[in-house]
Amino acid sequence: MEEEWEGQQDVGVAEEEEQEDDEGDILDMGEDDQETNEKEGLLMRFCPNDSSMLYPQEDKRNRTLQYSCRLCSYKEATPQYPLIYRNNLKHEVGNVLNNVPSSIADDPTLARSQNAKCSNCNHNEAVFFQSDVAQADSLALIFVCCNCGHKWVN
Incomplete structure (x- = not known):
């Protein structure tokens, strides 16, 4: 009895557009937040073949960034804005x-x-x-x- 999982491939986007905060309260995730996260590539991606996490990797031949599975040969192009990590500084360095x-x-x-x-x-x-x-x-x-x-x- 094999079951196929047909879920959403991007973590962070709930079907009902709701998320829970640290205290368990349900927060409404507006469409603007979803579009921003998708636009900036901040969502984790998973392989459709084996559900493993996809990791960023360089395609040296085409000189592009892509997501690839470490367990199988699945590869996926990055979104239009391939942001891998964002470092938000809390304050600027002064004098x-x-x-x-x-x-x-x-x-x-x-x-x-x-x-x-x-x-x-x-x-x-x-x-x-x-x-x-x-x-x-x-x-x-x-x-x-x-x-x-x-x-x-x-």
């Missing part, structure tokens, strides 16, 4: 100097310069380092005055 604490001047492991004159207090000693937040093509150093904690980029 690099705002992220550097003034107390970093007390760190004995950082390099020190006796020739870096602070524009705030005219002290000559400062610690300096290259920030990992700085752009890759930039060789700017961040200086922090050992006397007053003033920060500047050189």
Whole structure:
């Protein structure tokens, strides 16, 4: 007795357009949400032959992205907008100097310069380092005055 499963191939699209949230409440999934998810390719896809999950793979001959099954030879073209992963940033990175604490001047492991004159207090000693937040093509150093904690980029 073999049963054929004829269900929807895309996870996330319910027939009655309803979903449950974390507390079990039923949420109405509007048509706009469905169209956005389908348009952006955010839905999981499954093989019609063996119900395995389809994985993104490059078609090197045609230089396109496609979904393929790891268990059988089934392949499927990606949607018009082949989004595989979306990384939503919660906030933008601000000014690099705002992220550097003034107390970093007390760190004995950082390099020190006796020739870096602070524009705030005219002290000559400062610690300096290259920030990992700085752009890759930039060789700017961040200086922090050992006397007053003033920060500047050189």
